[in-house]
Amino acid sequence: MKNKKNQLSTSVFLAPYLILFITFIVVPVVIAIGLSFTYFNTIEMPKFIGLDNYVNILTQDNTFMQFVLPNTLIFSLIVGPGGYILAFLLAWMLAQITKGPRTVLALILYSPSMTAGIATAVVWKIIFSGSETGYLNHFLISSGFINEPIQFLQSPEYLMVIMIIVTLWGSMGVGFLAMLSGVLNINKEIYEAGYIDGIRNRFQEIIYITIPSMKPQMLFGAVMAVVTTFQAGAIGVELSGQNPTPQYAGQLIVNHLEDFGFIRYEMGYAAALSVLLLLFIYAFSRIATKFFAEKD
Amino acid sequence: MASFQGTKINPDKFHISQLKFYVILILVALFMIMPIVYIFSHALKPIDELFAYPPRFFVQKPTLENFRDLLSNTNATGVPMSRYLFNSIVVTIIVVVFTVLISTMAGFALSKKEFKLKKTLFEINTIALMFVPAAVTIPRYLLIDEIHLLDTFFAHIFPLLAMPVGLFLVKQFIDQIPNELIEAAKMDGANDFQIFIKIIIPLVKPAIATISILAFQAVWNNAETSTLFVNDENLKTFAFYMSTLASDTGGNSVAGQGMLAAASLIMFIPNLIIFIFMQSKVMNTMAHSGIK
Numbered sequence: 001m002k003n004k005k006n007q008l009s010t011s012v013f014l015a016p017y018l019i020l021f022i023t024f025i026v027v028p029v030v031i032a033i034g035l036s037f038t039y040f041n042t043i044e045m046p047k048f049i050g051l052d053n054y055v056n057i058l059t060q061d062n063t064f065m066q067f068v069l070p071n072t073l074i075f076s077l078i079v080g081p082g083g084y085i086l087a088f089l090l091a092w093m094l095a096q097i098t099k100g101p102r103t104v105l106a107l108i109l110y111s112p113s114m115t116a117g118i119a120t121a122v123v124w125k126i127i128f129s130g131s132e133t134g135y136l137n138h139f140l141i142s143s144g145f146i147n148e149p150i151q152f153l154q155s156p157e158y159l160m161v162i163m164i165i166v167t168l169w170g171s172m173g174v175g176f177l178a179m180l181s182g183v184l185n186i187n188k189e190i191y192e193a194g195y196i197d198g199i200r201n202r203f204q205e206i207i208y209i210t211i212p213s214m215k216p217q218m219l220f221g222a223v224m225a226v227v228t229t230f231q232a233g234a235i236g237v238e239l240s241g242q243n244p245t246p247q248y249a250g251q252l253i254v255n256h257l258e259d260f261g262f263i264r265y266e267m268g269y270a271a272a273l274s275v276l277l278l279l280f281i282y283a284f285s286r287i288a289t290k291f292f293a294e295k296d
Numbered sequence: 297m298a299s300f301q302g303t304k305i306n307p308d309k310f311h312i313s314q315l316k317f318y319v320i321l322i323l324v325a326l327f328m329i330m331p332i333v334y335i336f337s338h339a340l341k342p343i344d345e346l347f348a349y350p351p352r353f354f355v356q357k358p359t360l361e362n363f364r365d366l367l368s369n370t371n372a373t374g375v376p377m378s379r380y381l382f383n384s385i386v387v388t389i390i391v392v393v394f395t396v397l398i399s400t401m402a403g404f405a406l407s408k409k410e411f412k413l414k415k416t417l418f419e420i421n422t423i424a425l426m427f428v429p430a431a432v433t434i435p436r437y438l439l440i441d442e443i444h445l446l447d448t449f450f451a452h453i454f455p456l457l458a459m460p461v462g463l464f465l466v467k468q469f470i471d472q473i474p475n476e477l478i479e480a481a482k483m484d485g486a487n488d489f490q491i492f493i494k495i496i497i498p499l500v501k502p503a504i505a506t507i508s509i510l511a512f513q514a515v516w517n518n519a520e521t522s523t524l525f526v527n528d529e530n531l532k533t534f535a536f537y538m539s540t541l542a543s544d545t546g547g548n549s550v551a552g553q554g555m556l557a558a559a560s561l562i563m564f565i566p567n568l569i570i571f572i573f574m575q576s577k578v579m580n581t582m583a584h585s586g587i588k
Binding site for chain 2: 005006007009010012013014016017018020021023024025026027028029030031032035090093094095096097098099101103105106107108109110111112113114115118119120121122123124126127132133134135138142169172174177178180181182183184185186188191216217220223224226227230231233234241254257258261262267270271274275277278281282285
């Protein structure tokens with residue numbers, strides 16, 4: 001009798017979350033996988049075509065192979081680990097100073113993550129604006145580096161760099177906060193023991209004590225870094241104001257997906273792209289887990 | 297202990313050796329805060345300063361004109377800005393309250409109750425941390441259409457309620473609560489609901505603060521539900537309204553620029569205030585936030 005009551009309350013506690021979780025997260029993923037094997041233009045019924053979408057992505061889609069995939073890899077390999085290392089170093093440095101200034105500086109470093117996507121794009125758009133009233137152009141012209149304003153957001157050679165800067169700027173999110181409190185919560189006695197055992201400098205201290213002591217937070221930070229990196233996909237379109245981005249310079253999987261899904265209405269194809277995207281994220285997170293998971 | 301010179305972690309007072317960290321941190325912080333200062337300054341600029349050449353970073357003659365314009369502005373279909381703001385506030389409050397409630401409930405069950413699929417469920421949720429909504433926008437749209445949520449207020453709410461990272465954080469936090477406490481309450485005759493309300497909720501306040509902030513940011517900044525799931529202008533949110541301002545300002549409206557700046561500031565301020573008030577609790581939660 002008691003057990004039954006226990007089970008009942010367990011289900012009551014779990015049900016709301018589970019129902020919503022399954023409906024809005026699990027089912028869409030399953031549908032995406034299903035649709036990825038079909039041709040679907042939103043008007044006719046989906047038609048089963050097997051692996052054709054995947055085969056096409058990998059063999060026929062020149063844009064994907066030539067721009068989207070390399071862009072995504074470059075972007076995520078720089079922004080992911082870059083943002084992650086930056087977050088750790090900043091968290092570690094913040095831990096070395098006193099509480100008052102630390103709180104203020106931590107708040108400032110976190111503040112970009114609070115700016116909404118659109119607000120971010122608006123601000124940076126003005127800074128990088130292509131006319132001479134853009135802040136960067138004005139600065140470069142008045143200090144004599146260039147004579148003509150540069151079309152930062154419309155030229156392929158700059159767009160990617162700017163996307164990376166803007167994303168790194170906004171990347172001190174939850175992972176950063178986790179790492180900061182991770183560093184702060186390491187037991188001081190572990191360090192004392194380390195110094196007795198022959199650790200001599202701060203670098204050794206970080207490698208042998210700090211990082212191993214905060215592995216859980218490091219891993220959480222890593223997973224969050226992977227997710228934010230792939231989430232940030234829209235930034236190129238927001239900055240340049242067009243999808244596809246100029247000469248596909250800032251085209252990432254997310255944008256390619258939206259291009260096919262919402263502009264060309266090739267839903268099956270877009271679904272296959274989304275499955276690839278989820279696989280990417282999963283693979284990168286697995287790699288992160290390999291690095292930091294506790295070996296026990 | 298003469299050789300023990302490192303580990304100045306969490307120092308009590310200033311020491312000259314901290315100076316190098318200050319230098320780096322302040323430089324980085326300046327870079328990080330510049331665009332934010334710019335949002336403030338830009339929003340207060342009168343029209344002539346917005347388009348001044350050479351461009352000025354800081355406002356010279358601050359004015360609230362942009363906010364007045366924004367307030368009195370109605371868009372092409374005649375919906376006033378206040379309506380969007382109202383929608384955003386209502387949607388945000390509902391999402392934050394319910395996200396906190398359902399994540400805490402599920403976190404309690406996953407942490408302290410025994411049942412068969414417990415481990416599996418938590419693992420699936422941990423995998424779902426990696427969930428990127430952009431990847432499944434299309435199936436979500438089809439689904440929301442299928443369950444007749446298109447063009448309703450609920451389309452803003454339901455898709456955002458299940459927040460894997462929220463459940464994850466709160467579950468890790470509840471793990472820290474000693475089982476003895478719950479056993480003791482049971483001895484005194486408390487049932488699960490009483491335990492949840494009288495013990496769990498008060499003890500996980502830091503985690504609740506953290507999820508509230510994350511949920512708030514997710515919903516307040518969300519323009520996507522308005523773009524995709526809602527056609528009725530009267531039901532769209534402020535974040536969406538802002539995105540329309542952003543796309544109009546290509547050249548047609550001079551006042552648009554100022555309104556956009558003011559709108560960015562309105563978007564940003566609540567995030568900032570909430571975070572300032574709750575940051576110590578957030579840090580407390582993050583100490584237990586590891587994936588193990």
